[in-house]
Amino acid sequence: MAPKPGAEWSTALSHLVLGVVSLHAAVSTAQASRGAAAGFLLQVLAATIMLAPGLSTHEDCLAGAWVATVIGLPLLAFDFHWVNGDRSSANLLLGGGMVLAVAGGHLSPEGRSVAGQAMLLVVAVTILIVAVFTANTYGMWGGTLLGVAGLLSRLEEDRLLLLPKEDICRWALAAGSWAYCRALHTQRLQWE
Template identity: 40%
Template sequence: MISVSDLSSLYVQQSLLSTLLMGAPELGLVASHLSLSAVCLYSAVRTLQVHRGASAGFLLHAAASAIAIGCDLLWEETEGPSSLHSSSLWVAGIIGLPLLVFSFFWPNGDHLTANLVLGSALLLATFSGYLSQEAQMVASYFTRAGATLAILMISVFTGNSYGVLGSLALAAASFPFFLNAAEIPHFPAEMIRNCVYSVSFLMLHMALRTQISDES
């Protein structure tokens, strides 16, 4: 016969299990942000002696992911284009990715394209205060698409397999249709995106090190 204490113990265990399952998506999201921040920080340190522009680009993404944990997961969530989280993600995309593109083009001697990409990004960031929320979103999408295409193009021409894989992963994580198709119950799209971004930035870091070491 099951006693009252056994029933009470079983109820407590079920309650704890339910709490863990309900909190699993949020814990997974925190883990994905931590993983992305760690990968970007590692890539920033590893590329510091190779190319400081690339190191700065990785560092911007590491900071944006760390800020996401503080603003959206540990503190009360804030919304709107003026929030710290939205601003950090936007800056990481608008300036961080062009810095990576700059790092791919400059060592190959294409200084004109490198300066044009970085100059356009800095100009866009300077006048970001005059852009509406919709304009900022469009600018972010176009910047990511352009950076992905540029890295893919130069990686194909130079035979850099890491760059090809990294740019394809970056493209997959950047397009909304991929997130909608990849969203699985208990696994938010943002978590999947962070994991794909981690793979992408790790590949791009290896691509830069391989490209510059081959040229030297």
């Protein structure tokens, strides 16, 4: 089935917005949280690679985007947990992401997809839990939007709201990343 006209623009725009939001978040959080900034930078790299013509289907680039998911997302959540004194969850998330990144070569594409979606949902839920207990509204929005991106990616539908499902997921991920960046800023202000 041929892609609908405009689908390429929708995909390129969603990658571009995710990359720009993630780059802004990386720059904004670099002084306060190097771990979160590195996680945002991994999202920027994955979005940029997928924008390059011909690379979005290259196996190494797809594996790089998957590694950015399983390492970048736990890096985002790491500081949120660490600052709130939940060092075991912070280390567990990051360690789990590292194990998944190393084991990725032994997983099928379907297995990598499920592992990436599971990591996204685990990070979203843990951010949401910490945000609720610390009354961090931006964290609640960020965790919710990251969770929505993870849940939407599991749907069987190819299109949602007249757009490809992956584009909607990237839009939700971009909105969640922006909210999460604000949550980190709010969290730092509370602890200072």
